[in-house]
Amino acid sequence: MATxxxxxxxxxxxxxxxxxxxxPSILLIxxxxxxxxxxTGYVSLSNxxxxxxxxxxxxxxxxxxxxxxxxxxxxxxxxxxxTILFIGAVIILGLGLxxxxxxxxxxxxxxxxxxxxxMALSFVVTGVVWQWLLNPSTGVNNxxxxxxxxxxxxxxxxxxxxxxxxxxxxxxxVAILSIVIASAWQMTGFALxxxxxxxxxxxxxxxxxxxxxxxxxxxxxxKIILPQLRPITASVVIMMAHISLKIFDLIYAMTGPGANFxxxxxxxxxxxxxxRGNYYAHGAAIAIIMLLAxxxxxxxxxxxxxxxxx
Amino acid sequence: xxxxxxxxxxxxxxxxLIVLALFFLMPVYVILVTSLKPLDEISLSQxxxxxxxxxxxxxxxAFEELGPNFLNSFYLAIPATLxxxxxxxxxxxVLSKWKFKGSETLFTVILFGMFIPYQSILxxxxxxxxxxxxxxxxxxxxxxxVVYGLPITTLMFRxxxxxxxDEMLESxxxxxxxxxxxxxxxxxxxxxTGFVVVAIWQFTNIWNEFLxxxxxxxxxxxxxxxxxxxxxxxxxxxxxxxxxxxxxxxLPTLLVYMILGKYFVRGLLAGSVKG
Numbered sequence: 001m002a003t004x005x006x007x008x009x010x011x012x013x014x015x016x017x018x019x020x021x022x023x024p025s026i027l028l029i030x031x032x033x034x035x036x037x038x039x040t041g042y043v044s045l046s047n048x049x050x051x052x053x054x055x056x057x058x059x060x061x062x063x064x065x066x067x068x069x070x071x072x073x074x075x076x077x078x079x080x081x082x083t084i085l086f087i088g089a090v091i092i093l094g095l096g097l098x099x100x101x102x103x104x105x106x107x108x109x110x111x112x113x114x115x116x117x118x119m120a121l122s123f124v125v126t127g128v129v130w131q132w133l134l135n136p137s138t139g140v141n142n143x144x145x146x147x148x149x150x151x152x153x154x155x156x157x158x159x160x161x162x163x164x165x166x167x168x169x170x171x172x173x174v175a176i177l178s179i180v181i182a183s184a185w186q187m188t189g190f191a192l193x194x195x196x197x198x199x200x201x202x203x204x205x206x207x208x209x210x211x212x213x214x215x216x217x218x219x220x221x222x223k224i225i226l227p228q229l230r231p232i233t234a235s236v237v238i239m240m241a242h243i244s245l246k247i248f249d250l251i252y253a254m255t256g257p258g259a260n261f262x263x264x265x266x267x268x269x270x271x272x273x274x275x276r277g278n279y280y281a282h283g284a285a286i287a288i289i290m291l292l293a294x295x296x297x298x299x300x301x302x303x304x305x306x307x308x309x310x
Numbered sequence: 311x312x313x314x315x316x317x318x319x320x321x322x323x324x325x326x327l328i329v330l331a332l333f334f335l336m337p338v339y340v341i342l343v344t345s346l347k348p349l350d351e352i353s354l355s356q357x358x359x360x361x362x363x364x365x366x367x368x369x370x371x372a373f374e375e376l377g378p379n380f381l382n383s384f385y386l387a388i389p390a391t392l393x394x395x396x397x398x399x400x401x402x403x404v405l406s407k408w409k410f411k412g413s414e415t416l417f418t419v420i421l422f423g424m425f426i427p428y429q430s431i432l433x434x435x436x437x438x439x440x441x442x443x444x445x446x447x448x449x450x451x452x453x454x455x456v457v458y459g460l461p462i463t464t465l466m467f468r469x470x471x472x473x474x475x476d477e478m479l480e481s482x483x484x485x486x487x488x489x490x491x492x493x494x495x496x497x498x499x500x501x502x503t504g505f506v507v508v509a510i511w512q513f514t515n516i517w518n519e520f521l522x523x524x525x526x527x528x529x530x531x532x533x534x535x536x537x538x539x540x541x542x543x544x545x546x547x548x549x550x551x552x553x554x555x556x557x558x559x560x561l562p563t564l565l566v567y568m569i570l571g572k573y574f575v576r577g578l579l580a581g582s583v584k585g
Contacts, residue, residue, distance in 0.1 A: 014489035018408040021400045025460050026416065032457045033423040036431035036438075043433055097330065100323055113571065114331045120567035120574065122518030124535045125560045128542045128552055129337045138354040139340075185334065193575050194582060235582045246427035249520035253539050267521075270429045275525055280433055287429040298425040306418045 037291065044284035051278045062285040070167040072286070074261040075269050079293070081172045082179060082265065083244040089184040090240050091233065094191025099221070101192075102199045112196070116189035123186065127253025130182035154178035154255045157262050175255070175262040183250055187243065191236045198232040199225070234301070241297045246290055266290050345369060345554035352550045372541070372554035378530065379537035380558065383517055386448050386533055390455040391512040395505055397456065398463020403497055405464065406471040407479060408489070417468065424461035428521055439526060446528050454526065455516050462515075463508050466580045470504040471497065503573075510570055511577035514563045534559045 047058045066072040097115055101108050118126065133139040134153040141150050154175045162171030202225060210220045248267030257264035257272075266286050274283025340357065348365035373380075405417050435454065436445060444450030474497070482492050523533045532540075538559045542552045567574050 014408070015410070017489040018404045018410070022404045022416070025397055025401050025420065025464065028457050029420050029423050029460060032431065032435070033426060036434040037426070039434040040430050040432075093330075097327075100327055103323075105323070105327070111327050111331055114334050116571070116575065117564065117567055118334065119578070120514055120563045121560050122520065122535050122563070124518070124520050124539050125556045126337075128538060128556045129341060131542070132357075132549060132553070133337060133340060138357055140336075142355065142357055185337070190578060193578050197579055239582055242425045246429065248429075249535075252520075253542065267427065267429060271521070271525070274433065283429075284433055287427065287432070290427040291430040294425055294427055298422065302418050302421060302425075306414055 040284045040287055043281055044288050046281050048280040049282060058281065062281045066282065066285055071261050071264060071269060073166050073168045075264050075266045077168060077170055078173060078176055078263065079245060079265050082176050083241060085176065085180045086183050086244045087237055087240045089180055090187050090191045091236060093184060093188045094236070095195050097192050098195035098199055101196060115192050118186045119189040121186065123250040124253045126182055126186045127250045131254045134178045154258065154263055157260050173262040175258055179251060179254065179263055182254060187240065190239065194232050194236055195229060198229045202228050238297055238301050242294050245293050341553045341557050344550050345557055347550060352548065368550040368554035369558070371551045372558055375541055376534055376537050376555055376558055379532050379534045382448055382531065383533040386451050387513050387516040390452045390459065390516050391509050394456045394459035394463045394512055395508045397460060398467045398508060399501060401464040402467025402471050403493055405468045420461050420464055423458065424465070428458065432525060436525060445526065446531055448531055451522060451526055454522050459512055462581055463512065466508050466511070466577065467504055469580050474500055506570070507573045507577045507580060510566055510573050511581060514566065517563050
């Protein structure tokens with residue numbers, strides 16, 4: 001009886017220590033993530049649009065202003081097409097390269113390192129360099145000129161397949177393609193590493209068996225390999241979507257908002273209107289909209305992962 | 311194996327790989343070629359031409375501009391990396407080996423912090439730092455990176471510790487070791503790889519981070535990425551100096567990648583939730 005009591009006591013002491021280990025972090029997260037998000041939400045409903053804080057209640061005024069604003073409408077359009085094109089490019093390039101590199105290629109690690117190294121760089125570095133490479137009067141156009149093509153890259157103000165929608169022309173802004181090139185250059189390595197790890201995890205016997213049954217290489221990929229990689233694609237989409245929806249530094253360093261806001265995104269607008277223009281309530285409202293856009297992807301994903309654990 | 315179609319397929323594969331590799335290396339080529347040219351060879355029409363002689367004056371000028379900020383980035387990234395790794399190890403230990411009712415939910419609550427756009431906490435954060443006197447200081451930035459680094463370091467260590475068999479802990483417990491004893495004598499000695507992976511990941515992220523840096527610090531307190539952005543935004547600085555600056559700013563994380571690339575990739579995989 002005495003020993004039982006002793007172990008019980010010891011167990012509870014350890015439990016307390018475990019909580020003590022976790023408590024500071026939980027407290028920090030509760031205050032600095034959830035508390036601060038709530039505070040931003042409150043600011044977004046206030047009249048604080050000057051340098052002097054003004055917390056009087058404004059209702060949805062700031063949100064209504066944004067949704068009728070030419071710049072913010074452009075931002076939503078750009079964010080949408082940037083996200084789709086960027087994720088598409090990263091997945092196609094990453095998966096394609098992973099399939100090429102998976103098949104006993106000479107110099108596999110050499111190629112892999114070349115495709116992966118931009119991951120170690122800052123978006124600011126990428127932006128500074130690609131700003132010069134895709135500048136219409138320099139960079140790659142020095143080459144392309146000899147073939148008679150001179151794209152305007154990120155200075156192009158055309159909207160592909162555009163039609164009038166609210167204040168803006170809705171369609172794919174050509175200038176966004178330049179941002180897609182630079183960001184895909186940087187992030188393809190992520191998808192490549194994920195897919196390579198996935199391919200290496202598929203047992204060789206599975207392919208052998210399919211080959212024995214007379215399946216062609218193409219069929220093996222379509223019927224066996226690609227379905228096995230589906231959870232990896234889900235992870236890649238999630239990680240890339242949360243990067244593209246909140247992107248700021250790459251565009252800030254590379255192009256800025258652009259003429260007619262063709263390369264502007266909510267992250268950039270939030271920064272400029274809050275910290276250069278002192279429109280704090282507008283900035284907070286943009287931030288809350290960005291958070292909601294990310295949460296649509298993230299919350300179901302995290303919820304599913306949590307259930308799978310227990 | 312040596313049928314013509316196989317041969318052709320092989321050739322095509324290498325052709326695609328080489329073309330893409332050249333595309334990926336193109337920015338590196340332009341950075342190096344431009345930053346090493348003597349001043350009289352720097353014209354936009356000669357952007358792709360190799361330098362006739364090697365000249366480091368662009369680097370000298372870029373380093374004069376970026377040097378102090380470059381040091382700031384080290385003062386920021388090293389303590390922030392170590393602190394957030396240590397807290398992540400503590401959290402990961404509890405969340406993998408001392409699970410309790412609701413610990414999975416707590417973990418998800420922490421993890422969500424990794425995905426939020428930081429714009430959504432930035433206004434209160436700056437008010438807060440201003441109030442406690444840490445606005446415009448490297449110390450303030452260290453604090454910020456430790457706090458917002460918690461989700462990713464916790465995730466990485468939790469996944470890492472999940473691979474340590476529970477039987478090891480059980481036998482130590484029978485020998486009388488408690489919560490702290492197990493952490494010090496069993497978990498920490500097995501954590502070296504975990505710390506390397508997490509430290510590389512955090513160092514790279516903190517070194518490269520821009521949004522917090524540009525909103526929380528000014529002039530002489532700014533890390534190198536903000537200084538690089540200022541350099542490239544200024545009209546009077548020539549683009550060869552910008553390229554040299556980009557190279558200098560990228561060098562530390564690039565070296566880490568080149569020397570410890572294997573761990574970098576492990577961090578990448580460990581940080582992708584399912585991993």
